Amino acid sequence: MENSRNFVLVLTLSLAVLIGWQWAMDYFYPQPEEVPVTAEQVDTPAEQAAVAASGEIGGGAMPAVDLATSLGSAQRVPIDSPKIAGSINLQGAFLDDVVLKDYAATPDADSEPVRIFAPRGTAIQQYSQFGYLLNGQKISDDAVWQADGGTLSPGNPVTLTHDAGDGVTIELTYSIDENYMVSVEQAISNGSAAPVVAQPYGLVGRTSTTASDDFFIAHSGPIGSFGQSVDYDYDYDDVEESGKVSPAGAPDWIGFTDIYWLAALVPQQGAAPDATFRSLGADAYRADMIYDPVTVPAGRKYTATSRLFAGAKDSEILDSYQDAGIPQFGLAIDWGWFRWFEKPFLWLLKNIFEIVGNFGVAIIILTIIVRGLMFPIAQKQFGSMAAMKAIQPKMKALQDKHKDDKLKQQQEMQKLFKEEQVNPLAGCLPLILQIPIFFALYKVLYLAIEMRHQNFLWIEDLSAPDPATILNLFGLLPFTPPSFLAIGILAVLLGVTMWLTFKLNPSAMDPIQQQVFSIMPWVLMFIMAPFAAGLLLYWVTSNILTLAQQKYLYSKHPQLKAAAEREKAEKAAAAAEADGS
Structure with missing residues (x-):
C-alpha cells in the first residue's frame, strides 16, 4: 500500500514537472511581439551627450516604419x-x-x-x-x-x-x-x-x-x-x-x-x-x-x-x-569551459559532413566515433565494478565485524582493497571523464551554424524541433500542435531507448527508485521534444550505442549482472515482507 501511494506521488510530481516546464518556457522565453519604436528610444550617444550638454529634453514620436518603403528610398x-x-x-x-x-x-x-x-x-x-x-x-x-x-x-x-x-x-x-x-x-x-x-x-x-x-x-x-x-x-x-x-x-x-x-x-x-x-x-x-x-x-x-x-x-x-x-x-561563440573538446569535435563533424553529404548521417557517425573512443574507459569502468562486486561478501563481513568501530572498519577496508588490488574510485573516474566529452559534443551540435537548415530523412531543419509529431499524425495533418504536446518521432525514440537502457541495467534499486526510473524516460521525452532535432538524433544514437555497449560488457562480466540481480531480488523480498507486516 505504501508503495502504491509513493507511485501516485511520483506520477503526480512528474506531471507537475511537465506542466511547470511549459509554463517556465512561456514565462522566461516569451514569443517576440512587434513593438513600435520612438525616436526618443533610438537616439544616438551623440544625441545623449548633446542633451546633457545643453540641458534640453530631446526626442519626439517616430512612427513605425515599413521595411520595404524604407529600403526603397533612392538615398542609399x-x-x-x-x-x-x-x-x-x-x-x-x-x-x-x-x-x-x-x-x-x-x-x-x-x-x-x-x-x-x-x-x-x-x-x-x-x-x-x-x-x-x-x-x-x-x-x-x-x-x-x-x-x-x-x-x-x-x-x-x-x-x-x-x-x-x-x-x-x-x-x-x-x-x-x-x-x-x-x-x-x-x-x-x-x-x-x-x-x-x-x-x-x-x-x-x-x-x-x-x-x-x-x-x-x-x-x-x-x-x-x-x-x-x-x-x-x-x-x-x-x-x-x-x-x-x-x-x-x-x-x-x-x-x-x-x-x-x-x-x-x-x-x-x-x-x-x-x-x-x-x-x-x-x-x-x-x-x-x-x-x-x-x-x-x-x-x-x-x-x-x-x-x-x-x-x-x-x-x-x-x-x-x-x-x-x-x-x-x-x-x-559561447563555447564555455570545454572548448578544447568542442572545436576538434566541430572540425571532425564538418569534415565528416563534407564526405557523406548529409548532416544527420554526419551526426550519427561522429557519435559512433566518440563512443568508440570512449569505449575503453567504459570497459575499465565495468571491470572495476565487477571487481568490487567480487569482493562484496568480504566487505560485508568486515562491516559486520567492525560495525562498532568505524575507524577500524575503514582501515580494514583499505587493507582489503590493497590486497585485492581494487580501487573503489576506479568505477567513478571513467564516468567523470566522459561527462565533459559528451557535454562538449552536445554543445557543438547546439552552437554549430553548419547544422542550420540541414535535412535528414523527414526533417527539413536539424536545428529546429522535429516537425513530425504524434498529434498531427507525424506530419500528415496540416497543423502544428502546441509545444507542450509536440512529441515527435525522435522524442518517442529518445524515451523508448532511454527506458530500455534503464531496464537493461540491473542495478539493485528499491521499488520507489525503480518507479522513478521507469517514469523518468517519458518525462524526459516531453521535456526534450522541443529541442533541435539534431540534438535528439545525437541522444537517440548515443542511447542505442549505450544499449549495445551494456549488452556486450555484461556478457563479458556475468558476475556483475548476477550480483546485481541477486541484490535486486533481496531488496524486493525485503520490501514485500515490510508491506506484509
Whole structure:
C-alpha cells in the first residue's frame, strides 16, 4: 500500500514537472511581439551627450516604419560583397540594411536570405552608425550625406561626406572585406579659423523582440570582450533594469549576439573608448563606443578608424579575425569551459559532413566515433565494478565485524582493497571523464551554424524541433500542435531507448527508485521534444550505442549482472515482507 501511494506521488510530481516546464518556457522565453519604436528610444550617444550638454529634453514620436518603403528610398548606397548585400542610408549615415547571402531565412528553396540589419522603427530593427560630436553637438540624423564611390564592395570603398558648417567637413570612408567586416575611417577636416573639439563614436542598436533565447548553454544578448576577457554576464533584462551597463576593462569589441548572428563594433587598435550597453525602452537597446574627445586645430585633419562585424558566427571566420589581431573574437561563440573538446569535435563533424553529404548521417557517425573512443574507459569502468562486486561478501563481513568501530572498519577496508588490488574510485573516474566529452559534443551540435537548415530523412531543419509529431499524425495533418504536446518521432525514440537502457541495467534499486526510473524516460521525452532535432538524433544514437555497449560488457562480466540481480531480488523480498507486516 505504501508503495502504491509513493507511485501516485511520483506520477503526480512528474506531471507537475511537465506542466511547470511549459509554463517556465512561456514565462522566461516569451514569443517576440512587434513593438513600435520612438525616436526618443533610438537616439544616438551623440544625441545623449548633446542633451546633457545643453540641458534640453530631446526626442519626439517616430512612427513605425515599413521595411520595404524604407529600403526603397533612392538615398542609399548599395553594398555587394561575396557574403553580404544591403545598403547604407545617406540620411543620417546609418548602415541599416544587411542580408547574408549564404544563409536563407527558411529551409524553403525560394527563401529570401537572412536579414540581420533593418532600419530604425521597423519591427526587426538593427542598425549601426558612425560619426562625430562637434563641440558637444550632434549632427542631425535628418542630414543627408553625399556619397562618392558607387557600390561598396571588396576593393571599392565608398566615402560619405557631410558639410558641418563653419568650414568643418566630416568624411566616413567605408570599405568591406570578403567576409563580414566593414571598416570605417572617420575623418574630420577643420577649415575654420578656430579649433574644434571632436569626439568619434560608433553604435549598434537593435530590438530584443527578434532575439534568440538566452539559454544556459549559449549566450544571446549584449556581448563584448573587455580587457581581453569575453563577458557573457549581461542579458537584455539586466541592461533594462540598470538602464546603462559599462563593463570594466578596455573594450576589444562590443555588440549584440544571437545564437547564429553577431553585430559587433571593433575600436581602433590601441584606443580605449568608453563602451556601454543602454536600454532605450520598449525592448530597444544599444551598444555604444565613444572615443575620448580630441582638439583639432584650425587647418588640420584628424582620423580614427573603427570596424563593424555584421554577419554569421562561423567559427573559422571568427578565429581568422582573432588571429589577425581582434582579441578573443573567436569566443563570440559561447563555447564555455570545454572548448578544447568542442572545436576538434566541430572540425571532425564538418569534415565528416563534407564526405557523406548529409548532416544527420554526419551526426550519427561522429557519435559512433566518440563512443568508440570512449569505449575503453567504459570497459575499465565495468571491470572495476565487477571487481568490487567480487569482493562484496568480504566487505560485508568486515562491516559486520567492525560495525562498532568505524575507524577500524575503514582501515580494514583499505587493507582489503590493497590486497585485492581494487580501487573503489576506479568505477567513478571513467564516468567523470566522459561527462565533459559528451557535454562538449552536445554543445557543438547546439552552437554549430553548419547544422542550420540541414535535412535528414523527414526533417527539413536539424536545428529546429522535429516537425513530425504524434498529434498531427507525424506530419500528415496540416497543423502544428502546441509545444507542450509536440512529441515527435525522435522524442518517442529518445524515451523508448532511454527506458530500455534503464531496464537493461540491473542495478539493485528499491521499488520507489525503480518507479522513478521507469517514469523518468517519458518525462524526459516531453521535456526534450522541443529541442533541435539534431540534438535528439545525437541522444537517440548515443542511447542505442549505450544499449549495445551494456549488452556486450555484461556478457563479458556475468558476475556483475548476477550480483546485481541477486541484490535486486533481496531488496524486493525485503520490501514485500515490510508491506506484509
